[in-house]
Amino acid sequence: MLDILEEAAVAAGKAILDIYHAGPEVSYKPDCSPVTDADENAEKIILDRLTSAFPEIPIVAEEAVSAGHVPDISGQRFFLVDPLDGTKEFVGRNHDFTVNIALIEKGEPVAGVVYAPALGILYAATRSKAKKSVISGQRDIGPETVIGCRSRGDRLVALASRSHNSLETIAYLAEHGITDYEAVGSSLKFCLLAEGLADIYPRLSRTMEWDTAAGDAVLRAAGGETVTMDGNPLTYGKRNQIFDIDFANPHFVSRGKN
Structure with missing residues (x-):
């Protein structure tokens, strides 16, 4: 396939x-x-x-x-x-x-x-x-x-959306003491994590499932994970959501190895 x-x-x-x-x-x-x-x-x-x-x-x-x-x-x-x-x-x-x-x-x-x-x-x-x-x-x-994802060092490198960054994302990075980050477009952010070129990608703005699924598959296969803000894995096929439209993602964090 x-x-x-x-x-x-x-x-x-x-x-x-x-x-x-x-x-x-x-x-x-x-x-x-x-x-x-x-x-x-x-x-x-x-x-x-x-x-x-x-x-x-x-x-x-x-x-x-x-x-x-x-x-x-x-x-x-x-x-x-x-x-x-x-x-x-x-x-x-x-x-x-x-x-x-x-x-x-x-x-x-x-x-x-x-x-x-x-x-x-x-x-x-x-x-x-x-x-x-x-x-x-x-x-x-x-x-x-x-x-494959790299193991985290003392200094984390983050990725953020080039076109859809948010104040919430900047606040998340500051709260976690992350000062080193790069703005990248599209699902390449997942792939750079999977390739071991960065450590974390917080996304605190709108995405849809088709934006994230393929990159998320690459990241998970490389040893990383994508979790929602409550720590559960991001899931796909979300229909009839109470607080959002079909196939909309909640905010999430993608990251390499712990």
């Missing part, structure tokens, strides 16, 4: 880069978040490939959900897709945007692919292994390198 997820992400990434270089057409959703023709084209590529290979597994995809198309996920096994995570980075000509595809089983991300097409880097994971590969020629997946 992971090979097919990787191939779908790379194919979508190629389409995204074509539009990136030509100049995207930008419109705005009702929540004022941007959407481009790259989001829509990439999602169609991914949905076509996943539906063809795994017709029995429902797919929750960002743009489809935005259009009101939500599948039945009561079987507890489904895909989460964000065809272009970091649309603001994409529109702003920053390279920190990704293609995210994750498989969820019983609320847990058990496989995931995060592809950063402008960087030519692909992260992928199953339960037992997280890896990183370099993509050449926008399509060829190079040799893989197994990655």
